[in-house]
Amino acid sequence: MTAATIAIAVPLAWLTVRTDLPGRRLWTVATALPLVIPSYIGAYALLSALGPSGLAQDLLEPLGVGRLPSIAGFAGAWLTLTLFTYPFVLLPVRAALKRLDPQLEEAALGMGRSRADVFRTVVLPQLVPAIGAGALLVVLYVLSDFGAVSIMRFESFTTAIYTLYRASFDRIGAASLAMLLAALMLVVLWLESRTRRSGALYRSAPGAARRPRPVPLGRWRLPALAFCASISTLALLVPVAVLVYWSLQSVAGEVPWGDIAAATGHSLLVSGLAALLAGLCAMPIAVLAVRFRGPFSALVERLSYTGHALPGIVVALALVFFGTRVAVGLYQTLAMLVFAFVVLFLPLAVGVTRAALLQVSPRVEEAARSLGRSPFAVLRTVTAPLISSGAVAGAALVFLTAVKELPATLILAPIGFETLATEIWKATSVGFFERGAVPSLVLLAISALPLYLLTARD
Amino acid sequence: MEAMDAISCQGLHKSFGDVRAVDGFSLRVEVGTSVALLGPSGCGKTTTLRLIAGFERPDSGTIAAGGRTLAGPGDFVPPEKRRIGVVFQDYALFPHYDVAGNVAYALGRGAGEKRVREVLDLVGLGTVADRSVDELSGGQQQRVALARALAPAPDVILLDEPFSNLDASLRAKVRDEVRGILDAQGVTSIFVTHDQEEALSVADTVAVVNEGRIEQVGTPEEVYSRPANRWVAGFLGEIEVLPGTAGNGTVSCELGELPNRGGLHGEVDVLVRPESLAIDTTQPSDRHAVPALVVSRRFYGHDQMLELRLDSGRTVRARRLGFPAWHPGDRVRVWIDGPADVLARD
Numbered sequence: 001m002t003a004a005t006i007a008i009a010v011p012l013a014w015l016t017v018r019t020d021l022p023g024r025r026l027w028t029v030a031t032a033l034p035l036v037i038p039s040y041i042g043a044y045a046l047l048s049a050l051g052p053s054g055l056a057q058d059l060l061e062p063l064g065v066g067r068l069p070s071i072a073g074f075a076g077a078w079l080t081l082t083l084f085t086y087p088f089v090l091l092p093v094r095a096a097l098k099r100l101d102p103q104l105e106e107a108a109l110g111m112g113r114s115r116a117d118v119f120r121t122v123v124l125p126q127l128v129p130a131i132g133a134g135a136l137l138v139v140l141y142v143l144s145d146f147g148a149v150s151i152m153r154f155e156s157f158t159t160a161i162y163t164l165y166r167a168s169f170d171r172i173g174a175a176s177l178a179m180l181l182a183a184l185m186l187v188v189l190w191l192e193s194r195t196r197r198s199g200a201l202y203r204s205a206p207g208a209a210r211r212p213r214p215v216p217l218g219r220w221r222l223p224a225l226a227f228c229a230s231i232s233t234l235a236l237l238v239p240v241a242v243l244v245y246w247s248l249q250s251v252a253g254e255v256p257w258g259d260i261a262a263a264t265g266h267s268l269l270v271s272g273l274a275a276l277l278a279g280l281c282a283m284p285i286a287v288l289a290v291r292f293r294g295p296f297s298a299l300v301e302r303l304s305y306t307g308h309a310l311p312g313i314v315v316a317l318a319l320v321f322f323g324t325r326v327a328v329g330l331y332q333t334l335a336m337l338v339f340a341f342v343v344l345f346l347p348l349a350v351g352v353t354r355a356a357l358l359q360v361s362p363r364v365e366e367a368a369r370s371l372g373r374s375p376f377a378v379l380r381t382v383t384a385p386l387i388s389s390g391a392v393a394g395a396a397l398v399f400l401t402a403v404k405e406l407p408a409t410l411i412l413a414p415i416g417f418e419t420l421a422t423e424i425w426k427a428t429s430v431g432f433f434e435r436g437a438v439p440s441l442v443l444l445a446i447s448a449l450p451l452y453l454l455t456a457r458d
Numbered sequence: 459m460e461a462m463d464a465i466s467c468q469g470l471h472k473s474f475g476d477v478r479a480v481d482g483f484s485l486r487v488e489v490g491t492s493v494a495l496l497g498p499s500g501c502g503k504t505t506t507l508r509l510i511a512g513f514e515r516p517d518s519g520t521i522a523a524g525g526r527t528l529a530g531p532g533d534f535v536p537p538e539k540r541r542i543g544v545v546f547q548d549y550a551l552f553p554h555y556d557v558a559g560n561v562a563y564a565l566g567r568g569a570g571e572k573r574v575r576e577v578l579d580l581v582g583l584g585t586v587a588d589r590s591v592d593e594l595s596g597g598q599q600q601r602v603a604l605a606r607a608l609a610p611a612p613d614v615i616l617l618d619e620p621f622s623n624l625d626a627s628l629r630a631k632v633r634d635e636v637r638g639i640l641d642a643q644g645v646t647s648i649f650v651t652h653d654q655e656e657a658l659s660v661a662d663t664v665a666v667v668n669e670g671r672i673e674q675v676g677t678p679e680e681v682y683s684r685p686a687n688r689w690v691a692g693f694l695g696e697i698e699v700l701p702g703t704a705g706n707g708t709v710s711c712e713l714g715e716l717p718n719r720g721g722l723h724g725e726v727d728v729l730v731r732p733e734s735l736a737i738d739t740t741q742p743s744d745r746h747a748v749p750a751l752v753v754s755r756r757f758y759g760h761d762q763m764l765e766l767r768l769d770s771g772r773t774v775r776a777r778r779l780g781f782p783a784w785h786p787g788d789r790v791r792v793w794i795d796g797p798a799d800v801l802a803r804d
Contacts, residue, residue: 363550366513367603369537370544371564372610377538381563385554 002135002142004082008231009089009134010127014119015224017097020214022221027228028094029452034235035087036447038404038421040147041440043080044428045239047151048246076152081142083235088141089134092355096130097123099359115215133351139188143181144311146407151428157181158313162407165317175321178314185310240444246437259423260439267419267446270334270409271402274341275349275450279395281342282349286390287383289350290357291365315340316408332414340412341402348401349394356390357383396450403446420446463524464489464614464646465510470519472505472670479505481670483519487614487663492640492647494657497667498693503650506667507616510648511544512537523613543607543615543645547622549599551591557602558587564609581605581639597628604636608643615640617649621656633660654694658682666690683731683797691729691799698735698774702728702800709800712768714746716798725803732763734796735776737784747791750774752784766792 015021016028034042100123108118146158157177165174217224288297310318319340323331330336360383368378406421413422420443427436465487472480479502487493495503508514510521512528512535520530523542528535552560561574578584581601586594591602600620607615620636621629637660640647651657657664658678666673666681674686685691688699702711704722709715711728713735741747750766753773757780764776764784776792778784 361548361550363546363548364552366511366537367544367546367550367606368552368563369513370511370540370542371606372538372541372566374536374538382552382554 002138004078005086005089005138006131006135008082008086010093010131012086012228012231013090013093013097014123015228017094018215019217019224021217021224021228027232030232030236031090031228032087032451033232033448034084035091036400036404036444036451037084037235037239038147038406038424038443039080039084039145040151040406040421040425040428041243041404041436041443042084042235042239043076043148043151044424044433044436044440045242046080046083047076048433049238049242073152073154077149077154077156080148080152081145083231084148085138085141086231086235088137089131092130092134093127095355096127100126136188137348137351140185143185143188144313146311146313147425157184158311158407161313161317162410165411174317178311178317182310182314240441243437243440243444246434247441250434250437256435259418260420260442263418263420263423263439264442264446266417267403267421267443270337270341270419271399273338274345274402275395275399277338277342278346278349278398279391281346282353282394283384283387283391285346285350286353286357286387287379290354291362291383310344312340312344312405312408313411315343316411319412332412334414334417337409337412337414337417340408341398341405344405344408345398345401348397349391352394352397353387353390356387356393360386393453396453399450400447404443463487463522464491465648466522467506467510468520468522470506470509470521471517472502472509472514473517478502478670480509480516483667483671485665485672485675487646487648489524489646490644491662492637492649492660493663493665494661495648495650495665495667496654496657496693497652499652501667502670503667504618505670507544507618507648507650510614511542511616512540541610541613543610543612545600545603545607545615545617545620547619549603549623551599551602551606553591555591556587557583557589557591557594560591560602560606561609564606566610577605577609580608580642582635596623596625597632600624600632601635604639608639608645611643612645614646614648617647619651620649621651622653629656636660658694666693668693684799685729687801688727688729696732696775696777698730698732700728700730700772700774701803702726704800712770712772713748713774713792713794716794716800718800720800720802722800722802727801727803729799729801730774730794731796732775732777733761734794734798735766735774735792736795737764737766737776737778737790737792739788739790741791742793745793747793750790750792752786752788752790754786755784757783766790768792 012027012031016024016031021027037045104126105118105122108122109115113121144158145156146162148154149156150159150162158181161174161177161181164177285300288300319336320331323336364386365378365382368382369375373381404421406425409419409421410425413419418426420439423439424436424443427433427439463486465485467483467485470480470483471478481502483502483506485493495506497503505514509516509529515534516529518531520533521528522530523540526535527533528540552563555563558571558574558578561577562569565573565577575584575587578587581604583598583601583605586598591599594602600623604620617636621633624632633656649660658681661678663675664678664681665675668689673690674681676684681690682694685694685697688697691697691699700711700713702709702716702725704718704720704724704726707718709718709722709726709728713728713730716728737750738747748768750768752764753767754765756763759780761777761780762783764778765773766776767773774792784790
């Protein structure tokens with residue numbers, strides 16, 4: 001699963017950054033866009049398109065194809081999660097590729113190595129940290145995914161927890177399963193921290209930075225295009241087409257516009273607040289982690305990652321216990337939901353901000369110190385402006401992720417507080433594909449803006 | 459006269475883990491002079507600079523400036539309060555400000571545009587004030603870094619390998635410009651370099667650093683022609699070492715006799731640089747010269763390096779002007795014509 005996302009993401013990143021692929025800009029955006037499609041919308045779209053009695057079936061039936069094999073279950077969950085999580089690897093790898101000093105590759109080419117050889121021995125090792133960071137996000141996402149597996153009817157930890165909690169109100173059972181899942185994810189995190197290397201990436205050579213020349217694809221142009229096109233078709237075109245199809249179907253019937261408008265407002269409010277808070281918190285954490293290495297800062301950074309390691313459903317359950325026992329006044333309030341989102345998605349913001357900070361040479365901060373500025377003044381006038389674009393990107397990423405979050409919203413939202421995500425899930429989990437289509441399209445439209453911010457930054 | 463020292467370091471030590479970067483470093487820098495810390499890479503010279511700037515804390519030892527203790531037991535002045543400017547090897551310009559912005563930052567709040575202009579004109583960059591720092595050439599970036607460091611009128615300015623990122627053709631010119639600007643400001647400067655020529659040609663005083671401590675401090679002429687030991691002699695340029703004997707008033711070696719200035723006795727080494735060896739086809743009338751055979755010749759344009767075999771079989775190198783040309787096989791006379799140093803045998 002993670003291997004599949006890397007196999008898709010690394011070639012895509014290279015094609016869109018380093019080659020003369022026709023329509024490079026278009027593919028740059030198109031290949032990142034599946035990020036905005038929540039796994040439950042993707043699963044619902046793929047299921048209703050490719051599954052038995054789906055749209056493809058209707059198209060193929062006149063051609064004599066009797067019955068398509070069912071894609072529900074493991075295969076469906078695998079396909080959905082691969083298609084909608086590969087951008088987690090694509091984006092950091094693309095950013096890393098852009099930062100690479102082309103002179104290193106030229107040096108290797110000058111030693112008589114072939115392009116492929118240079119990619120394997122020079123480029124790839126430098127991409128490993130980015131691939132690792134992306135793969136970590138994928139693993140954590142997949143382990144904690146609830147939407148896709150519940151729609152694909154693939155029994156996993158998260159669906160089991162939800163069923164226990166909701167159907168039988170078996171809190172103890174749900175809690176112990178949640179503990180097990182949390183432990184599993186902490187093991188993943190621990191393994192990752194063992195392999196992480198220190199990541200200083202700033203270019204030390206002064207003078208104007210040079211842009212690498214694009215690699216001519218030659219006869220590989222068509223296969224490359226076909227690769228980009230087929231990924232985009234499956235991950236982007238099919239879901240959107242399906243949503244549009246169902247929307248048109250439902251326009252004929254009743255569309256609850258009022259409900260959708262209310263849900264949209266709720267989604268914007270909660271996600272916006274969470275993004276703002278996470279962006280603000282990310283800066284001090286990143287500075288602490290990168291500039292003041294020590295046991296305390298390592299702990300703070302690890303703690304902020306734990307939030308992401310914990311699946312939404314686990315954090316939500318924990319906050320339910322917290323809300324019903326300790327902070328009774330906060331239970332089922334907006335504040336609680338926003339807090340859950342910050343806990344869950346802060347690592348995204350920290351990761352991006354940290355990456356931005358790694359590119360700032362500590363010499364620049366020292367220069368400011370020697371010019372008579374106190375450490376705090378240096379943070380304010382030099383470090384903060386230099387990493388603010390990273391923090392904004394981090395906040396955009398948090399917004400993007402929060403707006404489509406499902407399980408925590410289902411459990412923690414105040415009664416009657418529906419967001420787009422819960423509207424969609426309510427409709428599709430009982431098979432009302434038409435009713436989920438319009439909110440899904442609205443959700444995609446909302447997500448497009450922060451994604452545009454993220455990709456336009458390149 | 460402690461107070462006259464712009465910077466005074468006493469017994470500085472700094473270790474990173476098991477690595478002793480600075481190991482008993484002591485140096486006094488007089489006000490208004492330019493000192494070069496010259497040493498091979500990894501000798502601790504950059505760490506010393508960072509200690510003086512206040513980016514690192516010494517494990518032991520003291521640093522004082524004009525009688526004020528900057529670092530010592532229980533004492534540490536942070537870098538922003540030291541009035542010491544720094545020019546970094548990679549310049550460390552602020553990428554979020556333009557050229558004028560970088561200088562304005564150094565001048566602090568309330569600095570008028572006029573003052574920024576003045577500082578930029580000082581380094582000849584008045585015309586590129588609005589440019590982004592990424593668009594400048596290496597030489598221009600370096601001058602922005604210099605202008606930025608000079609803007610708050612520091613007492614001392616530290617330069618870390620200031621010329622190493624410049625093209626060789628540009629280096630000599632920028633070197634002279636920088637020295638001119640520093641002199642005009644009357645600012646004390648300490649710069650780190652691994653380039654002998656740079657240290658000798660720019661600094662008033664050269665401190666030769668090896669393995670975290672100073673091997674020798676002196677004027678460029680002193681460290682070059684009267685090195686304190688064989689390591690300094692070899693690091694500063696090509697050197698020939700000849701065995702000799704010190705006696706009453708004179709030192710004798712294969713190439714003749716020298717005055718015995720150190721009052722040495724017995725076995726000694728005579729250190730002589732190739733350009734201090736003169737050759738001719740005939741025996742000069744006024745001095746002793748020994749016969750030798752030209753074995754090889756390398757032509758460098760302004761000079762030529764000859765390898766000579768003496769009758770004893772020992773070979774020595776002689777550097778002469780490019781013309782007249784000598785050729786392998788020429789029989790010549792060679793003698794010492796210039797400074798030579800005599801050291802007791804280790």
